[in-house]
Amino acid sequence: MNPANRSRVVIATALIIALFLAAWFMLSPVTALLYLSTGLATAVIVLGLNIQWGYAGLFNAGILGFIALGGYAVMWVSVPPVPEAIAAGGAGLLSVIVKLAVTAICIWVLHLAAKRLPINLPVWLLRTLQVSIALAGYIWMKTEFVIAVEAIETADTLDQTMKGFIGGLGLPVLLGWAVGGVFAGIAAWFIGKVTLGLRSDYLAIATLGIAEIIRTFLKNADWLTRGTLTVSPIDWPVPTPREMNGMLESGLEINLKWLGISAEQTATAVGRGLFIAVSAIVLIILVLMMERALGSPWGRMMRAIRDNEDAAAAMGKNVVRRQLEVFVLGAILMGIGGAMLVSLNTLFDPSSYHPPRYTFLIWTMLIVGGSGNNLGAVFGALFIYMLWEMSEPIAQFLFFGGADMLTALIPGFEPPVDLASRASQMRVIVIGVALIATMRYAPKGVIPER
Amino acid sequence: MEYADLLNAGVYFINKGLLNAFKIGSIYALGAVGITLVFGILRFAHFAHGDMMTFGALIAFAGTVILRNLGINTEPIPTGLLALPLAVAATIILALIIDRHVYAHFRASKSPPVVFVMTSIGVTFILQGIIRLVGGTGDRQFFFTAVSNGESIREDKGRWLVKFDWLRDHFDGFTQKLVITMPQLWLFIFTAVALVGLHYFLNHTRTGKAMRAVSDNEDLARISGIDVGRVVKVTWVIAGTLAAIAGTLLAMDTQYKPILAFNLLLPMFAAAIMGGIGKPFGAVAGAFIVALAETFAVFDWRPIAGYLFADRFDMTASMALVPAEYKLAVPFAILVLVLIWRPTGIFKGQVL
């Protein structure tokens, strides 16, 4: 680390600590801890974006999609199966899966045939055939799919909180974090196959669209995700505050009064503290791995490609293949981060994934933190996340104060009834300004690439 | 099958299918033309375009409220239309302010397109925030009852019915009719006028030709003495005008929402890319293709099948190819297919 960066790191850390303490004393210690753990999980996501953008210059505007897939994965792995639903629609779903597999294999075989066999099929004809097969497969399985879904969604269940969907695997939640990475990685492979090699803003538009489709799917596939009904609770890898409370009652006494935490909050604080520890360990391991990757010949090649794609291609580097690797790697981190977030909230709510919060805020974090630098990514995540959370109460305070003042000054003035929800928009503006100001005045971010 | 059924099916198809496609196609066209002009001249994908549309709609709504409360009533012309000039002016000013204070800096420092796209995302944030801050987070109707001078005046959306009386007399059982709402009618008129005007402007005026020249080759345009800064301003004026018109008429036909246009972004980009970047009329064609594909992908054919093959199908399940929730997937699929097969668009636009 060069000396200029060292002082910047010190300042950045101080900023985060200041925001953390502000939340601790102005709101509550538990809230501050919640912000910190959300910030850590978000840092994993920003790290993923840093790999895609900072290392390789890939413009992914569909971060939300990977986060949501990770979130779905952790729900699926950790929630127990719903036997009644499986009995009602499992067979139908299985048949649909088989039909889809057959369709996929047909398309794959066609692809191989065109490549290996000595027939000279024009590319457009091949693609047209493949799309037709895909369409035919879709129509082939559609009716059966609709019937199976209907059966699952209406199946009577013993446990009413699990009604209407097929459930999951009932495995340990930590496995779910990993599976979150795997799901996002697989999706990224397909997406990358199709879209990499496009000019940067085309790639942005394409990924934006895919994310919207993933979001729409998760929101509407009630049989798979319970849609707007949401799934909860989702487990923690450490005892949750509630479980902790049970343990405390059974004699395990920890007194945290000296930290300004009331006795009632002790259980929550210890539980959250453990979660933070686990998140921090995951984050540190990932940062170290990424640092190694960046320093390796592979990382140097990635940066060479980023800085001059044409020159790298001319030197015989397989640019698109390398970009695919990096795109998948970044998406895996985003999936893990998304899984951590869902686990932390103990709730999977597919309609909560909004592009401003889960795509563009992540971008702001990286740009402000300093793209190309893992430390910058982590800093940006923690700093911007806390700024995002803290700007809401501050705006509320200012707005209601202002409204009271106007009511007192101007006779007949009535503040709008939805003042609270309007005030909460201030944070969107704050983030937008932060993004543009950084691009303009410190394009390399707070902690620039070395 | 009787002729009346055939007629019923045909009119239903036009009413619920084609008209819808043309309505949404007109909106996409007005937006996509702006996007393709900005893309061609400033060379970046303008993500904040949808929010410019929403902004225009919000200003038009505010104007409508003021006019109605003043007791102004010009039926059958919707009040919202009277507020449209205000919305257009405000949107143009907004676009010029954003350009001057945000994009101009990056243009001067010759930043890569990615920087512009990122910046336009920042602009989206700010606009979204301002729109909700000022206009609230709820939905709003353009047609409502207002009280002025103690008198309450109610304005209706207004509709134009085509009942085909002559056909009704001749074919027993022919019951379908065409329904066009007034905002839709105005939308079609405005779209036609705007596009014809744009065509004239681009091909027959010096500034229009200079705009095409900058889109073709900016350096050569400078060398020829064309004032590129002015062309950029004109581009924003046109894009802002079209965005305000599209946003306002869409909001009048449905309702004003703070996220009015975010979901339009993808189809509009699909239309612009499909038409070939920098080709406004390619974008128009792209817009209508996307709109037709989208409308008929989620079109439920049940009523038509009912008229044509009564009782021969089990018609409890929807007969749409794609469930309505996945409408967005259609323009997206088109976009991906175009990007893979013909990145220059079906009408061979420029390769950026």
Place this chain on the structure above:
Amino acid sequence: MKYLLEARSLVAGYGELTILNGCDITVEPGSISVIVGANGAGKSTAMKAVFGLLEVRQGSVKFEDQDVTGCTPQRLVELGMGYVPQVANVFPSLSVEENLEMGAYLAASLTEEGLDRVYSIFPILKDKRKQAAGQLSGGQRQMVAVGRAMMMKPRLLMLDEPTAGVSPKVMGDIFEIILKVNESSVGVLMVEQNARQALAIADTGFVLQTGQNLYTDTGEALLANPEVARSFLGGKH
């Protein structure tokens, strides 16, 4: 006025890179100056620096004794200069006529007269005037490019390799056109790969190497100089 164009000790480059290291380029009123040199010598860079497309870090450019260092291309066009770049020198999707019109963008009143003049020099363009310039042959495109620069009746015409990619026949035509343009006392500054022909019509020649003047002399003298002949004119005499 001794010089129509007088550029002295130009230093310019791209970003960190310095390409021109103090080169001099001059054109006397109504004369033809030619810049020759190896690929990458900085010939195009010199033209761009003179025409205000690159920042001139040191040195000065004077046009008709007026200091124009750092002026925008637009201003230079107004003052009476025209420039045809080496590549991308037409608007491909605009028609031939529209391309020419853009040449007179700053003075619409000159359009009619300019079109007549250009069409009389390049009659073929009149037949193709509705066709998109991108669909023309390389030689025809070159005519459009030169025509566009002549629309405003410039007193100095700057041409960067006007004969690149055209057949020997058209190349001869273009040289003839340049002479014809020059007859009406328009100064010409051009970069040429076909150094022998170009120097033959040149009043002054500049041989550039790594951004500096290696030789500066009359065209005749340079042609006669064995050093120049060996390194820049190639093969036989």
